Amino acid sequence: MLKSNSMKTYQLAFLLLTIAVIPSVAQVQNRESLDPKVTEVWEPKAKKVNPGALPGDVPSDAVVLFNGKDLSEWTSLDGIPAKWEVKDGSFTVVKGAGDIKTKKVFGDMQLHIEWRTPAIVESEGQGRGNSGIFLQERYELQVLDSYESQTYRNGQAGAIYKQHSPLVNATRKPGEWQTYDVIYTTPRFSESGDAIIPAYITVLHNGIVIQNHVEIRGPTEFKGLPVYVAHGKASIKLQDHGNPVSYRNIWLREL
Numbered sequence: 001m002l003k004s005n006s007m008k009t010y011q012l013a014f015l016l017l018t019i020a021v022i023p024s025v026a027q028v029q030n031r032e033s034l035d036p037k038v039t040e041v042w043e044p045k046a047k048k049v050n051p052g053a054l055p056g057d058v059p060s061d062a063v064v065l066f067n068g069k070d071l072s073e074w075t076s077l078d079g080i081p082a083k084w085e086v087k088d089g090s091f092t093v094v095k096g097a098g099d100i101k102t103k104k105v106f107g108d109m110q111l112h113i114e115w116r117t118p119a120i121v122e123s124e125g126q127g128r129g130n131s132g133i134f135l136q137e138r139y140e141l142q143v144l145d146s147y148e149s150q151t152y153r154n155g156q157a158g159a160i161y162k163q164h165s166p167l168v169n170a171t172r173k174p175g176e177w178q179t180y181d182v183i184y185t186t187p188r189f190s191e192s193g194d195a196i197i198p199a200y201i202t203v204l205h206n207g208i209v210i211q212n213h214v215e216i217r218g219p220t221e222f223k224g225l226p227v228y229v230a231h232g233k234a235s236i237k238l239q240d241h242g243n244p245v246s247y248r249n250i251w252l253r254e255l
């Protein structure tokens, strides 16, 4: 009786394995007879986006977050107008004016932003050209003068602050303009507020990949480990860390 049962179990397992394996084997063997049109996708057509005539042009579907003239797209965190200095097509942190953030809120995005640390080097490490781009007001992509400067690696330019070090140091000299191109997906939260899918980020610094689809572990913390707290769409926030860091040519495509 026992032997008969184990034989049935064996037969059943063999049958299930056969069902699982045979179709894929058959498909491989018959691939030449398949119609390639079956796996083609034609509709709906991809939406057309004009990339502009030259590299660096703003794509036609981008939200422009700085027009080169004023901070109309930005506000101080307390809601009063942003008090950073606008000059010569860029704007600069005014020490003590506080962080600023976009009036519009965003989720998944492609972000282009250009930044420049002061040409005159006055300090070292975290005190040298420090600012930061906080995605969704929470997750800091570090802005820092990391050109031949010493600091902790997961706090240098291009770090997801205290979470992920940049793969390489692609920093230009102080006083030179630099670019970040960011691809970011917002975390997804359950109804009870758990982060069921974390945020992910890819960053190119001056065209070089420095963060390759890394998992953001929670909001940026100066001390201790991050813990996610549920949120919806949110602003881009720029940090006043007391250094006159400048920004220009900021645009964003919602994904």
Ligand code: MG
Residues within 6 Å of the ligand: 130, 131, 132, 140, 142, 143, 239, 241
């Ligand atoms: Mg910073």
